[in-house]
Amino acid sequence: MRWRLIGGVIGVLLWSAPIYAENPGQSPQNLRRAAINSICLNPVGVVKKQGSRAWLEVFPEYAPALAGLQDFSHLWVFFWFHGNDNPEERRTLQVHPRRDPANPLTGVFATRAPVRPNLIGFTACRIIKVAGNVVEVADLDAQDGSPLLDLKPYIPGGDAIPEALTPEWLKRSKPPAD
Template identity: 40%
Template sequence: MAADTFEVRSIATVVGGRKEPTDDFWGETRSIIRLHPEYPVESLQGIEEFSHLTVVFHFHLVSRAEEHIGVRSPRNNPEWPETGTFVHRNMRRPNRLGLAFPRLLKVDGRDLHVTDLDAVDGTPVVDLAPWFQEFAPQGEVRQPSWPTEMLRDYWKTSPNP
């Protein structure tokens, strides 16, 4: 049976912030999520009441040829265990979708000013919503140690301590 396919259109575009993706140092990166003109500005009414957003975006700088399906060590570090495609949270996924939870700083018409959005200038946003605490994971959260080690510099502001 073939996989289902469907069309997804972007609703907004990331403006500003970083020009190129990097593995670390995304802390305090400021950018704008600019809602496309075909969506009325009223579709954002009330969003300013929330501190954080849930943003689904497309890794548009990654080609199909760069996808990795299978097993590999995170960031190709042999000290970390080989794990499957759906254990990695990187841009080389089959649909090249990313998920982020940036802080909403202010709303200016169609522009949502955010910080800590790990998407680059020009990134298509396919969906956004306010973050509801009630949708946070329920119960105890567990994970192996390698993600904590791998991401220790992810939200730092620069390579200097």
């Protein structure tokens, strides 16, 4: 009774045993199985980068989903950290943020590190142009060839949190020069 991945890096996770959510006194594993019977991540496109230029090439069947995106100045890009998709990187649960040993060892859920149990990344980008099934963007923090999982418009009233707090290490550290 284990999860198995079907379809490569991003495919379908299937649980190989039946789920009985109504059983009282369930173990945490049973609760997890009841909450997530299967997960399907279907890439909707791929990141293309050349120097400082970047494009989000959406697969043709998803091109209609781009309608109206040109009316926004920015968007959130959700992608798969495919360059870190190996068992060792997925087991990494603590890092020095921004790859700076001066920063405290911190859990990956409290960082934006690309190593994590599920390699879902996201970044905010400026939209330059939407044409056909391609979105040209600026400020994309993803690698060439990264599978696109989703695109969502950036909505200042809902996405900005002016009173958000951050730890001291973030205030004094600089991003890595990658």
